Amino acid sequence: MGAVATTTVAGVLLARRGLAEPVGSLTQLSTIRLGRRTAGRTPKIGDFVPLASLDDLVFGGWDVFPGDAYARAVEADVLRHEHLDHVRGELELIQPMPGAFYPEYVRRLTGTYVKSGRSKAEMVEQIRDDIRRFVRERECARAVCIWCGSTETFTSPTRAHESVSAFERGLHESDPGIANSQLYAWACVKEGIPFANGAPNLCVDFPAVWELAREREVPIAGKDFKTGQTLMKTVIAPGLKARMLGVRGWFSTNILGNRDGEVLDDPGCFKTKETSKLGVLDVILQRDAYPQLYGDLFHKVRIEYYPPRGDAKEGWDNIDLFGWLGYPMQIKIDFLCRDSILAAPVVLDLALFLDFASRASLRGTQEWLSFYFKSPMTAPGLRPEHDLFIQLMKLKNTLRWLMGEELITHLGHEYYD
Numbered sequence: 001m002g003a004v005a006t007t008t009v010a011g012v013l014l015a016r017r018g019l020a021e022p023v024g025s026l027t028q029l030s031t032i033r034l035g036r037r038t039a040g041r042t043p044k045i046g047d048f049v050p051l052a053s054l055d056d057l058v059f060g061g062w063d064v065f066p067g068d069a070y071a072r073a074v075e076a077d078v079l080r081h082e083h084l085d086h087v088r089g090e091l092e093l094i095q096p097m098p099g100a101f102y103p104e105y106v107r108r109l110t111g112t113y114v115k116s117g118r119s120k121a122e123m124v125e126q127i128r129d130d131i132r133r134f135v136r137e138r139e140c141a142r143a144v145c146i147w148c149g150s151t152e153t154f155t156s157p158t159r160a161h162e163s164v165s166a167f168e169r170g171l172h173e174s175d176p177g178i179a180n181s182q183l184y185a186w187a188c189v190k191e192g193i194p195f196a197n198g199a200p201n202l203c204v205d206f207p208a209v210w211e212l213a214r215e216r217e218v219p220i221a222g223k224d225f226k227t228g229q230t231l232m233k234t235v236i237a238p239g240l241k242a243r244m245l246g247v248r249g250w251f252s253t254n255i256l257g258n259r260d261g262e263v264l265d266d267p268g269c270f271k272t273k274e275t276s277k278l279g280v281l282d283v284i285l286q287r288d289a290y291p292q293l294y295g296d297l298f299h300k301v302r303i304e305y306y307p308p309r310g311d312a313k314e315g316w317d318n319i320d321l322f323g324w325l326g327y328p329m330q331i332k333i334d335f336l337c338r339d340s341i342l343a344a345p346v347v348l349d350l351a352l353f354l355d356f357a358s359r360a361s362l363r364g365t366q367e368w369l370s371f372y373f374k375s376p377m378t379a380p381g382l383r384p385e386h387d388l389f390i391q392l393m394k395l396k397n398t399l400r401w402l403m404g405e406e407l408i409t410h411l412g413h414e415y416y417d
């Protein structure tokens with residue numbers, strides 16, 4: 001029921017009533033080319049792929065603070081009253097279920113609306129009960145879960161994360177390596193519910209849950225929504241590399257004042273985010289392959305909590321690059337963005353695509369959804385793909401492949417035969 005979740009829900013309710021446009025959503029707006037360029041076939045993705053309609057969606061969620069989705073949206077202060085008031089009644093009906101919360105993973109929050117259980121295994125069972133009750137009471141045909149909860153403190157996988165049996169044992173022993181978000185992920189996958197992780201913490205990214213997702217035939221995806229600054233990075237950096245321009249330094253700083261910013265003010269939670277944000281350039285620029293261009297790259301990322309800005313973040317980048325014969329140049333990007341406005345269409349698309357993936361019998365990690373993530377999950381041992389345009393090609397080709405259409409290589413040779 002935080003800023004991203006309530007902005008997503010309110011936006012869907014408004015869009016389906018025709019009161020606002022779902023800008024930023026591929027499932028609602030984007031077209032896809034099919035066949036040769038001369039064929040003139042470019043349907044909307046939503047008409048090409050059998051996605052659930054916005055009219056069919058119902059929403060629920062958990063939080064560690066009480067308050068319905070309307071109250072929490074007002075508190076988040078992202079959407080204006082002229083929008084929220086139209087859907088107030090529907091938002092007020094969305095009451096959170098109490099969260100599974102061990103405070104040591106999010107030190108800046110003191111959750112007051114929480115479950116109690118003797119072990120983490122019991123917490124998982126309570127979440128599973130919540131899901132079943134919700135699905136039954138709201139008469140849902142299917143469900144999808146997207147983690148829009150707070151970023152958790154930095155942790156690495158432990159022995160408990162190595163296999164399904166080790167994780168189950170860890171749950172019974174309330175292993176400290178198992179964080180809150182993992183309880184939800186485990187519960188969902190056990191219930192056969194596709195799950196995506198919008199935060200940078202492990203959540204659904206460790207061997208035991210990959211194994212469980214394959215066993216249960218559940219699609220999963222993550223991690224960390226790609227929205228403001230990293231979205232820009234994955235547009236600019238591939239461009240610089242494509243033209244073989246060098247980069248000596250890339251300094252990124254953010255100021256934001258929402259609750260996410262407050263949580264990220266904690267060094268442990270910031271480290272989780274920093275790790276996710278730093279990985280992008282190394283992979284795109286391939287330092288090892290191009291030591292003369294990127295070998296000395298200094299990459300620094302800062303996030304500063306600055307309450308006056310609320311959700312209206314400022315992402316500032318200074319790029320020190322160099323060209324022909326090593327002559328230096330600079331690029332400055334000052335992105336006055338809005339965190340939740342950029343994240344909401346990502347949440348919607350992930351929900352619809354994961355539901356579709358599940359019906360198409362795709363299981364385990366869905367790398368074709370890398371487009372939406374800062375740290376895309378891949379098959380074990382693979383380097384993630386960060387270039388936004390390769391990610392988009394992968395996404396659209398996956399849709400063509402699933403629908404039995406020819407893949408598009410952009411070769412273009414056929415037009416000259």
Ligand SMILES: NC(=O)c1ccc[n+]([C@@H]2O[C@H](COP(=O)([O-])OP(=O)(O)OC[C@H]3O[C@@H](n4cnc5c(N)ncnc54)[C@H](O)[C@@H]3O)[C@@H](O)[C@H]2O)c1
Nearest residue numbers: 002003004063099149150151180199225227259260339343
């Ligand atoms: N907005 C963006 O552009 C963006 C981009 C990438 C990632 N993210 C991530 O998305 C997540 C949500 O962002 P936000 O701006 O909505 O943050 P937020 O602080 O407004 O919302 C997070 C919510 O999660 C709740 N929560 C924390 N622990 C919980 C638990 N164990 N169970 C249930 N609820 C719990 C908090 O009480 C809060 O209401 C964050 O992890 C953030 O880092 C956001």
